Amino acid sequence: MTALALAAFAAAAATPLPPDPQGQVATLPAPASPHWVWVNDFVFPHMTDGQAILVDGDSGRFLGVLYTGFGFSRENLSHDGRLIFSPETYFSRGTRGTRTDVVSLYDSVHLSAVGEIGIPPKRSANMPMMGDSELTDDGRFLLIYNFTPAQSVTVVDTASRSFASEIETPGCALEYPTGPRSFFSICSDGALLDVHLDDTGHAATRTRSVRVFDVPRDPATEKGVRRGSTWYFVSFGGTMYPVEITPKGLMPGKPWSLVSAAERAQKWRPGGLQQLAVHAGLNRLYSIMHQGGPETHKDPGKEVWVYDLATHRRIERITLAHPAASIQVSHDAQPLLFSAFIESSTLDVYDARSGRHLRSVENVGTTPTIMVTP
């Protein structure tokens, strides 16, 4: 038989593939896998086109994307896992016209918009920071940083899906939750503004702390991470300044250093955009590190150093597959470490315990900024 005849015979014997139904749309399983990661992207070359991209760290699969408007920073995941809250800015004529700020609500299964909450058109457009928007510890109120350049915080009630209040925070920036009805902002003199809300989302008390950060000498970055009742802020030079949430208020903890004297002499220091991550269960802190002089505090690093938060001892040095300016960890017992770099579209995935590189995912966004894990 000729090859042609063989092929014809095989075709006659095979069962044909069934036709595909029209109109199929993928959905996501619920609840979310702890190994998923949201890679946020403010798409700097086209800032009206912000995106939040969902990737499965186990498979490297691109699961879906949200389009999130101009100057996008980050989304916030509802505590029940059903909704995604996304503070967004739009213009009536694309890149011009009337500005509208909203919190968009997306369904976590369909990644489709299911509602929006109007907020004052004051949302800060800045280099994305986790503190640009945060939920209170009970998930009830969404806090959004405003800068016009007057500084304030918009409070959104996620239960009634409505704007609740605007709290003035003069001289103080961002939000760092400290409880079900409280947060602090960092003030320009290194003090903290401790804000407590009432049950309607209005400010009940606002108290300025003593100076916690030595701003003139070695400023702490605004890129803090939290474990339980402690926020960790690292300085440009690598000194860790804990902030303790206590019944008596916010208290500075005892500073400690990420670098030894010898490492400091070798110019090791932390750097990046989302340069710290914490895994609460392992009680470990992860920090992107590089060698550089002063004013390299935004530079990427090719290593992540891992610290035991109980002893402050470094327990691992992870050499990265690619330079990273942003890292995040998953919160489960077999955690993944994710790394990204704003000048690259490659997302790297590591075993957060061993540091082993598991996979790289290409074409994740344009200018990936900060990552959020469920």
Add this chain to the structure above:
Amino acid sequence: MSWLDTLTEDTARAVARRTARRGLLGSLGALLLGAAGLPLLPVARGASPKPAGAGAADKTQDETQCEYWRHCAIDGYLCGCCGGSASACPPGTEQSAVTWVGTCHNPADGLDYVISYNDCCGKGTCGRCLCNRNERDTPIYIPFESNDYDWCSGSSKANIPYHCSTARIVAPAK
């Protein structure tokens, strides 16, 4: 990659050491309220394309280069690459009224100058000649010394998008 350009880094730091922007800011604080940072990529140093025929020209005197002397604390797309210049916005955009300032050293005349990094606003992002230099940059809780804000969204001309960044001379630094 551009962020490995340690020569630029070292040069820039030397400039920063020779200048005293903090003191200057104190005296100019009222005038420059709103001193602005710019949108930012954190590590895009010297990423500018070379202008045609530039060859080995002095980059510190070329406003389309990240190494241009006025850009010592800039963070954004250079308006000189976008139809404008170091001091003028591209056609059809508006210059933000508020800005943040740096003090930069001009090697051509040996003088230090106060530089105002006004953003140009009202069109989509230019996307050319990204530049980020972080001399004396502070966290965003110190807004007027941080280059991480988009001041198009923060001025009286708020609510319009960021296009590019200028680097205007305000005055010689005393």
